[in-house]
Amino acid sequence: MTSTEIAQIVTGIATLIVAVVLLFQLRKQNQQLDIQHKDTVGNVINQLNTRIENLDKLTISDPELNDLWIRGSRDWNNLKDDNERFRFRNLMRLYFQMAKDHFNLQKNGALPEDKVRNRIFPAALLNEKGKAYCFKNFFIGTFEYDEHKKIWFDVFLELWGEDLNKVEPIFFPPTQFE
Numbered sequence: 001m002t003s004t005e006i007a008q009i010v011t012g013i014a015t016l017i018v019a020v021v022l023l024f025q026l027r028k029q030n031q032q033l034d035i036q037h038k039d040t041v042g043n044v045i046n047q048l049n050t051r052i053e054n055l056d057k058l059t060i061s062d063p064e065l066n067d068l069w070i071r072g073s074r075d076w077n078n079l080k081d082d083n084e085r086f087r088f089r090n091l092m093r094l095y096f097q098m099a100k101d102h103f104n105l106q107k108n109g110a111l112p113e114d115k116v117r118n119r120i121f122p123a124a125l126l127n128e129k130g131k132a133y134c135f136k137n138f139f140i141g142t143f144e145y146d147e148h149k150k151i152w153f154d155v156f157l158e159l160w161g162e163d164l165n166k167v168e169p170i171f172f173p174p175t176q177f178e
Helices: 003-061 063-074 082-107 115-126 129-138 146-160
Strands: none
Touching: 003 063, 003 082, 063 082, 063 129, 082 115, 082 129, 082 146, 115 129, 115 146, 129 146
């Protein structure tokens, strides 16, 4: 064996060792990234849940807001004036936005798909006449993804027997209600 052949063998072994070390480092880095991703997903879920809990606490702890939520949920016409309609519509917007955020995070891979929760949000926000009215008249034109829109429209159809695909969205300014 010549010195050139020995040098080639040593170089080959050294290259193999470097490749193995790099492979282990890459594997460890991927494990760390996976852990960080899981932590981030957990944090995002906690933030969404905290937002919902805070909004629920606000609605529950304020008797006036609680009364407004109950009356408006039952029927939009139970709201006495534009101030109450504005407050109710904004509560609905906050809940609706949280549901949209949840879906958007799933769509972009930041959260695992949750088909149950994707139906719970619309069912909870469309299950009463006033909330359904508010959704139909103020929010049906705000979807970013067809899949998300389909879920909400399907739930609306199941609950109220009306196909929202045939309704032309109207974009009202924040203080206009009809």
